[in-house]
Amino acid sequence: MSAIHPSEFAFITKHAPFDRMELAHVMWMLERMSLGYYTEGEVIVSPERGAVDRFLVIKQGVVHGEQNVAKASDADTWLELMEGECFPLGALLANRPVASVYRAGTDIFCYELPAADFRELIGLSAAFRDFCTRRIANLLEHSKQIIQAQYSQSSVEQQSLASPLSAIVRRAPVTCAPETSIRRALEIMRDQRIGSMVAVDEDGRPLGIMTLHDVLDRIAIPQIDLDQPVLEVMSMQLNTLPPQALAHEAALMMAKHGFRHVLVVENGKLAGLVSEKDLFALQRVGLRQIGTAIRSADTPQVLQQGAADIRRMAHSMMAQGVAPEQLTQFISAFNDLLTARVVELECKASGLIGTPLCEGMCWMALGSEGRFEQTLNTDQDNAIIFTVPEGMDADQVRAKLLPVARRINETLALCGFPLCKGEIMASNPKWCLSLEEWKRTFSNWISGGSPESLLNASIFFDFRALYGAQHLADDLRGWLAHVASDNSRFLHMMAENALHNRPPLGVVRDFVLGKENKLDLKLNGITPFVDAARIFGLAAGVTQTNTIQRLRLCADKMNIHISEIDAWVDALLFIQVLRLRHHDEESAQGAGDDALDNLIDPEKLNELDRRILKEAFRQARKLQARLALEYHL
Amino acid sequence: MSWLGSWFGHKPKLGADQQHRLAAWQALPPVELKAPVGESRYVVVDVETTGLNLMQDRLISIGAVAVVNGRIALGDSFYVVLQQRAASEKDNILLHGIGTSAQLEGEAPAEALLAFLEYLGKSPLVAFHVTFDETMIKRALRDYLGLNLKHPWLDLAYVMPGLHPPLARKLRALDDWIGHFNIRIDARHNALADALATAQLLQVAHSHAAEKDIASYAELQDLEKAQRWVSAVS
Numbered sequence: 054m055s056a057i058h059p060s061e062f063a064f065i066t067k068h069a070p071f072d073r074m075e076l077a078h079v080m081w082m083l084e085r086m087s088l089g090y091y092t093e094g095e096v097i098v099s100p101e102r103g104a105v106d107r108f109l110v111i112k113q114g115v116v117h118g119e120q121n122v123a124k125a126s127d128a129d130t131w132l133e134l135m136e137g138e139c140f141p142l143g144a145l146l147a148n149r150p151v152a153s154v155y156r157a158g159t160d161i162f163c164y165e166l167p168a169a170d171f172r173e174l175i176g177l178s179a180a181f182r183d184f185c186t187r188r189i190a191n192l193l194e195h196s197k198q199i200i201q202a203q204y205s206q207s208s209v210e211q212q213s214l215a216s217p218l219s220a221i222v223r224r225a226p227v228t229c230a231p232e233t234s235i236r237r238a239l240e241i242m243r244d245q246r247i248g249s250m251v252a253v254d255e256d257g258r259p260l261g262i263m264t265l266h267d268v269l270d271r272i273a274i275p276q277i278d279l280d281q282p283v284l285e286v287m288s289m290q291l292n293t294l295p296p297q298a299l300a301h302e303a304a305l306m307m308a309k310h311g312f313r314h315v316l317v318v319e320n321g322k323l324a325g326l327v328s329e330k331d332l333f334a335l336q337r338v339g340l341r342q343i344g345t346a347i348r349s350a351d352t353p354q355v356l357q358q359g360a361a362d363i364r365r366m367a368h369s370m371m372a373q374g375v376a377p378e379q380l381t382q383f384i385s386a387f388n389d390l391l392t393a394r395v396v397e398l399e400c401k402a403s404g405l406i407g408t409p410l411c412e413g414m415c416w417m418a419l420g421s422e423g424r425f426e427q428t429l430n431t432d433q434d435n436a437i438i439f440t441v442p443e444g445m446d447a448d449q450v451r452a453k454l455l456p457v458a459r460r461i462n463e464t465l466a467l468c469g470f471p472l473c474k475g476e477i478m479a480s481n482p483k484w485c486l487s488l489e490e491w492k493r494t495f496s497n498w499i500s501g502g503s504p505e506s507l508l509n510a511s512i513f514f515d516f517r518a519l520y521g522a523q524h525l526a527d528d529l530r531g532w533l534a535h536v537a538s539d540n541s542r543f544l545h546m547m548a549e550n551a552l553h554n555r556p557p558l559g560v561v562r563d564f565v566l567g568k569e570n571k572l573d574l575k576l577n578g579i580t581p582f583v584d585a586a587r588i589f590g591l592a593a594g595v596t597q598t599n600t601i602q603r604l605r606l607c608a609d610k611m612n613i614h615i616s617e618i619d620a621w622v623d624a625l626l627f628i629q630v631l632r633l634r635h636h637d638e639e640s641a642q643g644a645g646d647d648a649l650d651n652l653i654d655p656e657k658l659n660e661l662d663r664r665i666l667k668e669a670f671r672q673a674r675k676l677q678a679r680l681a682l683e684y685h686l
Numbered sequence: 687m688s689w690l691g692s693w694f695g696h697k698p699k700l701g702a703d704q705q706h707r708l709a710a711w712q713a714l715p716p717v718e719l720k721a722p723v724g725e726s727r728y729v730v731v732d733v734e735t736t737g738l739n740l741m742q743d744r745l746i747s748i749g750a751v752a753v754v755n756g757r758i759a760l761g762d763s764f765y766v767v768l769q770q771r772a773a774s775e776k777d778n779i780l781l782h783g784i785g786t787s788a789q790l791e792g793e794a795p796a797e798a799l800l801a802f803l804e805y806l807g808k809s810p811l812v813a814f815h816v817t818f819d820e821t822m823i824k825r826a827l828r829d830y831l832g833l834n835l836k837h838p839w840l841d842l843a844y845v846m847p848g849l850h851p852p853l854a855r856k857l858r859a860l861d862d863w864i865g866h867f868n869i870r871i872d873a874r875h876n877a878l879a880d881a882l883a884t885a886q887l888l889q890v891a892h893s894h895a896a897e898k899d900i901a902s903y904a905e906l907q908d909l910e911k912a913q914r915w916v917s918a919v920s
Contacts, residue, residue: 056749056765058878084761087754090889113870160868162886165757
């Protein structure tokens with residue numbers, strides 16, 4: 054008659070990892086748990102109390118983890134724990150005291166499991182063990198599965214127009230003998246809920262087809278006697294294809310002849326029927342086709358179509374749960390292709406192609422595009438580096454290049470890359486410079502250190518060549534890596550600047566929010582990682598611009614453990630997933646790509662995502678703590 | 687058995703095993719009520735009945751959770767449904783001792799109550815509005831086990847106002863206090879869920895009592911007595 058109330062069970066199994074554990078293990082745990090009460094401000098666990106004696110799950114209220122002041126460099130930074138969250142896992146697993154003070158942020162109730170039972174549960178339950186040891190990775194995996202489940206409905210089957218018809222035909226065709234009455238044939242169509250009927254001879258050879266569409270013109274209006282044989286009203290002009298034929302051939306045939314059905318015929322016998330509807334699901338264009346179309350595009354209209362295809366493909370990849378790292382790379386790769394083609398076409402149109410001017414010009418991507426981190430709503434950030442040919446000066450070259458750059462910017466805008474509001478575009482005379490001018494400009498920023506210089510550095514130092522004379526960009530990059538890594542004063546100021554942007558702590562209701570109770574995923578979530586990686590990269594002389602690559606490549610030189618880098622990368626990628634998903638949802642609600650924002654309402658996140666996001670922000674703070682340590686801030 | 691039996695002074699008939707278990711419970715040593723909260727076990731109880739009439743209505747179920755050393759021990763909780771007699775056949779069942787309702791869900795009352803006593807031990811009891819729970823449980827124990835329960839009870843309906851005099855006028859029902867202290871209850875109106883809610887309120891009371899240097903059951907009983915007097919005169 055010992056009893057655990059169902060509501061306790063229901064509560065605990067709502068939260069990870071208990072939601073994935075075997076029920077028997079959850080019951081085992083609950084029977085050994087007690088419910089503790091702490092008033093606001095009360096210390097629950099602290100380093101002074103020695104090895105942690107219990108595992109806690111918050112039933113109600115908020116717990117604050119406070120960094121131990123004496124050990125400010127310790128990895129455990131500030132955190133806030135909410136209902137359903139467990140602590141202190143690391144200390145329990147290592148059988149050591151906690152590094153932080155855990156304090157009741159409000160009056161709280163906590164489920165508590167003695168440490169000995171905690172260890173036994175780890176032995177009992179693989180799901181629990183997995184959760185405790187892999188934590189973030191685990192939460193992410195969990196979230197990914199949920200995302201995929203959400204999208205699986207919309208992503209039907211992954212087939213392309215290149216699949217053979219045999220893969221598309223869903224069922225054996227419904228047929229009738231040629232002498233069947235019209236009435237009987239229509240009855241069968243109604244009963245089987247099909248849109249067409251094929252008459253076949255005794256050997257299964259198709260003789261004619263009647264579709265619902267034909268009923269009006271061929272039967273109802275002429276008032277045909279329904280007892281006549283059906284073949285009389287059937288269309289004998291049959292479009293047939295073998296099963297090996299590809300879906301796009303069928304689509305083409307339908308488009309050319311205006312038919313809605315194609316008969317799949319093998320050795321003369323009817324093997325199936327493909328309708329226009331069957332092909333709708335396949336109207337996704339494959340990557341290869343998009344690439345080819347963009348490469349060979351010769352008008353802005355075709356490029357616009359290409360840009361639309363890229364977006365559609367990105368949405369579809371999103372739906373398939375493609376990892377954000379690959380997805381942003383995909384978007385960047387195709388946008389590169391598109392941009393390069395736009396640049397090429399405009400250079401051609403303006404008669405620049407083939408001239409020394411064009412050969413000595415490099416179109417550069419900056420900002421997120423420069424870092425290969427574009428999403429669906431990236432506006433333009435670009436610039437030009439050029440060489441000055443014999444007998445000309447830089448201003449003369451600029452005068453020639455600027456009108457072309459303006460046309461490129463405008464065409465890109467037509468393709469869905471909004472013009473940069475800050476005028477960071479190649480058509481701005483300030484950002485269409487010779488190699489020497491760029492070096493001078495960069496030098497001024499590095500030695501100047503005004504807020505504007507630092508802001509510019511954060512955009513321009515992520516440059517990379519996109520079209521044209523790549524060696525100019527390489528030269529500038531090599532020079533910058535050398536100059537910046539030597540200038541600790543500049544890096545110090547960059548770091549100081551970056552630390553002004555603190556990731557949300559998770560306060561009051563989960564997050565510190567701007568106005569409108571929204572959280573800016575880009576500014577609060579992505580930017581801290583990007584900024585810190587840039588500084589680490591510059592300091593370590595890394596020439597890569599991608600944030601993840603920067604982090605990975607500077608690990609050795611900065612003496613940062615790879616597991617720490619992995620945690621940062623995971624966190625960044627998760628925020629990126631949320632951001633992409635948010636864009637995807639906005640698009641689904643009809644928002645144009647230029648209307649996409651990065652503002653999410655944390656209240657609308659599911660509980661799991663909210664927890665991971667909080668963990669991701671915690672990682673961002675750890676990264677910032679590392680930055681602060683490095684530059685004594 | 688039951689009320690009619692006791693009405694005429696008959697002792698209910700218990701099996702040898704049941705008598706033995708009852709005696710064993712009675713032989714348990716009393717507990718020290720002056721022991722600090724952090725070293726004690728209290729049992730918080732709530733009952734469900736057929737109605738609110740103390741004289742006529744019957745006990746349907748008992749829900750109880752133990753607060754051990756200040757924490758609610760989830761595994762140390764208890765819930766039982768007493769086997770019910772169909773009201774119309776009451777007399778009949780009384781005579782035969784075995785009713786058609788024996789097939790109904792629920793424990794035989796004597797067994798259910800013995801199990802409750804064994805779960806309880808001599809730990810002091812806590813409830814909200816003790817009069818109701820105490821009367822129902824005492825009557826059932828007398829009817830089915832012939833036991834005259836003399837057990838310490840603590841009434842949070844007096845302890846809470848005693849700890850928070852300014853709130854006493856505003857907050858009366860269990861729900862009022864639970865709401866005031868933001869204790870979120872996921873399920874109510876089941877004896878076990880209500881016992882759990884009451885136990886959480888007891889935890890809050892412990893924490894507030896500690897600020898007033900009230901640290902034992904006995905001291906809480908004193909507070910309750912004082913508050914009863916205050917309520918009576920005011």
